[in-house]
Amino acid sequence: MRSTNRVRRSRVMVASVAVVALLASACGNGDDTTDEPDDDVEEPADDEGSDDDEGAAGDEEYDITLIPGVTGDEFYVSMECGALAASEELGVNLDVQGAPVFSPTEQIPVLESVIASEPDAILIAPTDVDALQGPLETAVEAGIEIVLVDTTLSDPSIAVTQIGSDNHEGGRMAADALGELMGGEGAAMVVNVTPGISTTDARGEGFIEGMEENWPDIEFLGQEYSDNEPAKAAEIVSATLAAEPDLSGIFGANLFSAEGAATGIRQEGRDDVFIVGFDAGPAQIEQLREGLVQALIVQQPLEIGRQGIEQAVAALRGEPTEEQIGTGFVTATLDNLDDPEIAEYLYKAEC
Amino acid sequence: MMAELREQDQAVADREAEDAQPERKRWVQMLTDSTAFIFIALLGMVVAFTVLRPEAFASVNNLRNIAIAASILLVLSIGQTFVITTAGIDISVGSVLVFSGVVAALVMAEVNGGQGWAAVLVGTVAALLAGAFWGLVNGLLITKAQLPPLIVTLGTFGGVLGFAKVLTGGINLRTVPNVLIETLGIGRLFGVIPWLVILALVITTIAGITMRFTRFGRYTIAIGSSEEAARRVGINVDRHLLKVYLVSGVLAGIGGMMSLARFTNTTIQGHDTDNLQSIASVVIGGTSLFGGIATMFGTLVGVFIPTTLQNGFVILRIQPFWQEVAVGAVLIVAVYVDQLKRRARDRL
Amino acid sequence: MGDATEPLLQARGIYKNFGHVRALRGCDFDIYPGEVVAMIGDNGAGKSTLVKILAGVQPPDDGEILFEGQPVTLSDPTAAQRLGIETVYQDLALAPDLDPAANLFLGRELVKPGILGKLGFLDTPRMAEQTRTAFKNLGAGVQSETDAVASMSGGQRQSIAVSRAATWANRLVIMDEPTAALGVVQSKAVLELAKRVRDQGMAVVIISHNMPEVLEVSDRVEVLRLGQRVARFRTSETDMDQLVGAMTGALVQEDA
Numbered sequence: 001m002r003s004t005n006r007v008r009r010s011r012v013m014v015a016s017v018a019v020v021a022l023l024a025s026a027c028g029n030g031d032d033t034t035d036e037p038d039d040d041v042e043e044p045a046d047d048e049g050s051d052d053d054e055g056a057a058g059d060e061e062y063d064i065t066l067i068p069g070v071t072g073d074e075f076y077v078s079m080e081c082g083a084l085a086a087s088e089e090l091g092v093n094l095d096v097q098g099a100p101v102f103s104p105t106e107q108i109p110v111l112e113s114v115i116a117s118e119p120d121a122i123l124i125a126p127t128d129v130d131a132l133q134g135p136l137e138t139a140v141e142a143g144i145e146i147v148l149v150d151t152t153l154s155d156p157s158i159a160v161t162q163i164g165s166d167n168h169e170g171g172r173m174a175a176d177a178l179g180e181l182m183g184g185e186g187a188a189m190v191v192n193v194t195p196g197i198s199t200t201d202a203r204g205e206g207f208i209e210g211m212e213e214n215w216p217d218i219e220f221l222g223q224e225y226s227d228n229e230p231a232k233a234a235e236i237v238s239a240t241l242a243a244e245p246d247l248s249g250i251f252g253a254n255l256f257s258a259e260g261a262a263t264g265i266r267q268e269g270r271d272d273v274f275i276v277g278f279d280a281g282p283a284q285i286e287q288l289r290e291g292l293v294q295a296l297i298v299q300q301p302l303e304i305g306r307q308g309i310e311q312a313v314a315a316l317r318g319e320p321t322e323e324q325i326g327t328g329f330v331t332a333t334l335d336n337l338d339d340p341e342i343a344e345y346l347y348k349a350e351c
Numbered sequence: 352m353m354a355e356l357r358e359q360d361q362a363v364a365d366r367e368a369e370d371a372q373p374e375r376k377r378w379v380q381m382l383t384d385s386t387a388f389i390f391i392a393l394l395g396m397v398v399a400f401t402v403l404r405p406e407a408f409a410s411v412n413n414l415r416n417i418a419i420a421a422s423i424l425l426v427l428s429i430g431q432t433f434v435i436t437t438a439g440i441d442i443s444v445g446s447v448l449v450f451s452g453v454v455a456a457l458v459m460a461e462v463n464g465g466q467g468w469a470a471v472l473v474g475t476v477a478a479l480l481a482g483a484f485w486g487l488v489n490g491l492l493i494t495k496a497q498l499p500p501l502i503v504t505l506g507t508f509g510g511v512l513g514f515a516k517v518l519t520g521g522i523n524l525r526t527v528p529n530v531l532i533e534t535l536g537i538g539r540l541f542g543v544i545p546w547l548v549i550l551a552l553v554i555t556t557i558a559g560i561t562m563r564f565t566r567f568g569r570y571t572i573a574i575g576s577s578e579e580a581a582r583r584v585g586i587n588v589d590r591h592l593l594k595v596y597l598v599s600g601v602l603a604g605i606g607g608m609m610s611l612a613r614f615t616n617t618t619i620q621g622h623d624t625d626n627l628q629s630i631a632s633v634v635i636g637g638t639s640l641f642g643g644i645a646t647m648f649g650t651l652v653g654v655f656i657p658t659t660l661q662n663g664f665v666i667l668r669i670q671p672f673w674q675e676v677a678v679g680a681v682l683i684v685a686v687y688v689d690q691l692k693r694r695a696r697d698r699l
Numbered sequence: 700m701g702d703a704t705e706p707l708l709q710a711r712g713i714y715k716n717f718g719h720v721r722a723l724r725g726c727d728f729d730i731y732p733g734e735v736v737a738m739i740g741d742n743g744a745g746k747s748t749l750v751k752i753l754a755g756v757q758p759p760d761d762g763e764i765l766f767e768g769q770p771v772t773l774s775d776p777t778a779a780q781r782l783g784i785e786t787v788y789q790d791l792a793l794a795p796d797l798d799p800a801a802n803l804f805l806g807r808e809l810v811k812p813g814i815l816g817k818l819g820f821l822d823t824p825r826m827a828e829q830t831r832t833a834f835k836n837l838g839a840g841v842q843s844e845t846d847a848v849a850s851m852s853g854g855q856r857q858s859i860a861v862s863r864a865a866t867w868a869n870r871l872v873i874m875d876e877p878t879a880a881l882g883v884v885q886s887k888a889v890l891e892l893a894k895r896v897r898d899q900g901m902a903v904v905i906i907s908h909n910m911p912e913v914l915e916v917s918d919r920v921e922v923l924r925l926g927q928r929v930a931r932f933r934t935s936e937t938d939m940d941q942l943v944g945a946m947t948g949a950l951v952q953e954d955a
Contacts, residue, residue, distance in 0.1 A: 065668075071671055071672070095668040097668070098671055099671070100671070100675070101620070101623065101624070102620065103620045103621030104616075104618060105610070106621060109420040109658075110665055110671075112413075112416040112419075112420070112662075113413070113416070113661065113662040113666055116408065116412065116413035116416065116666055117404070117407045117665065117666040118406075118407055128614075130525060130615050130616060131614045131615050131616060134537065134615075194522075194619075195520070195521050195522035195523075196522050196523050225521050227620065564821055564823075565818065565819040565820050565821060566808050566810060566819040566820075567819055569797075569808060569821060572794075573797060573801075573805060575796075576794035576795055576797060577792070577795060579790075579792065580792040580793055580794050580805070581805070582756075583754075583776055583786075583792040584776065584792065584806035584807075585775070585777040586806045643794070643795065643796035644796055
């Protein structure tokens, strides 16, 4: 008798959980974007300015979806903030959809679902230069404008524009910053993410180039890969510290790699090793303040997000767009951290 | 006297059975019930999403994309169903998939410059062999070395992926023949049904028939139901378990080829959660984590629930993290129901 | 029955240790065709261990087993089955999630003829038919052919296990505490089944704690104590006191 009731109760639980999850999430939508029913999804947006819903001339509301490389990453969150700010000014309904893993296996299903929801434009940071090519071409065929942000494709011509930092240059800047800190001598290594990502590969290359050209007396120990996991980066650094006593400089090529490298240094209690990181998330800024990291090469994701929206809207309105936009860097150190020109570039954990 | 005794016994038996009925007989119904229930939940989901966003969700294109997104996971989950039915578990499926894809890519690059059907054939054989190899390793460690499946496959989960990265130097290989991409990857039968989906459904059907109607399936269920009983009646349990893990490995190998075709590269980073997703799908579908109860149809439904949920949530523009919450909730409830079944059964 | 004919199965000087525990210390046992022999003994006497050895589930550490006078090695359950020996274990060894027919045919499934059979397709209707016949012959009955055996009462499951052994056995059925978990009426039915098996020409070994049952169903009794056989009786020539005495060591037989 008892278990019959329990079974019944559990079935009711399944049903209610499903319903509650569905309803609560539909209501708990953090982006303030409402599900506009059928109005704005009737026709695919065309290039010559949309004949969309709200009739007032030049006052169209566009639906744009941002697909970051991975969710929960402050770099992409900052990009989202920049895009959000621009969206509010230009009257854009912004939605953000992404996967918790930086991989085309997770991003492509999300992209395909987004395409089905028929936005006017998609801002996307492709997780693979080839794998995303086909699906994005499908999006273009469906009449959706594509803007590439941060990372790019093998053939970016299908997109309106590609917007990103000149990561090669960023790598060189990191080499200079680290070389200075090391006083031009000692041994240096790079903790990178995963081979094959256009942005981080470029940073690594730029760094190595900069080192070879400007700091010939510094021994280069090589590049290791953290797979975007801080814990792994920490392990790599600990192991290298044990193996190479001359190690005195580390370049962490992205947010998690830099974060992890600093943790590794702290665990080993080595305050004589200099770290230059890439990206400026809250944890990294903490590390900068604590002195675990000496400099951060900071991108401008807010700017990338903002420019992305502006370019998308321009394309939708039939206005001219730029083929490629390179955003710059600043070097943040403990000294200039609180200067307003630097502070505005620091990444946010939420908008 | 005999007849009297038999009558009395029958009466007692009837009374006992009556008392037992609500608790014991019910749980057999629960199996059919829980799979049917999950299926209804899936239908309900589809209906809800269709009502909320008809053209976006219920379009042929979108439904097709859902099926494609589910297909590779489905193939892995079929293998996982066999394993879980024996009261085992295979955590290494994602890594074996990646490894098989890597081996296939390396081999195909040597054939005809990495293009053409000859290369695809060779690559497929290589992928199947690679999957079979690791399936055998798992099976041998579990049966001969008598190690728990959880531990063994946890070890191969890490080790095999590491091995794959050794083979590629950590990068993703991209030597996938165009014919494979064009047919299996994006090609469709009659221009409508994707070959990926057909392959997955064919495998599901064969597996379902095997589990229900053949000796192999019967032994799988028997071993999960009571490994000791199976041994006592003379079933070669070790050999059968070896075959089951072999099947899981081979299916992961097929998954590796499917993944190469769909994503055009070895996607080394993209399969870390395949194991948990396949286990969740199997359990949500109604197969018992504790063994002895199997439903391939349930696995089919179970795979589609998270996939459909994710698709619908994106279309409804719901924050991505809620998708993970929802799938987690469904899984927990599914395991809870499974536990109830188990407790009802163990009371005997 | 008994002395005139040759023993069907004999255990001679069986030793079995589990770590420090010496379960069997030079144990003997004799089974003659066409009889019900009860194996009795207190807890720890070694009965279940001896049963598992006779069933081929475990190998003895020392000693020999003779089948129809010839030494045999029972390396696994299948070896014992090939000799026509079937066992009903104390825990029944049923697969709880399978139905009665599946349990009856477990390990010996019938497959469809032809190519389907080679692929291993089960001939479920034929197995169901034969199961029905087997139950009828033995006077056993299950309330449902398709429900999992876990959903059935203890008595039903016992009769399935006994029917399974009786159906496949050729020469000997061993039953380990078959009535331990059953009520009075159901126990009677199981014992009737045992007698019926004997009447079909096979031998039956019943391990039991239950003296009245032993006296009721068996033709002979062999008593184990501390891993050895200490007494043998003709049931018709003994009584409860003697049996209990032998079990506890109060009564000693010289030539057991």
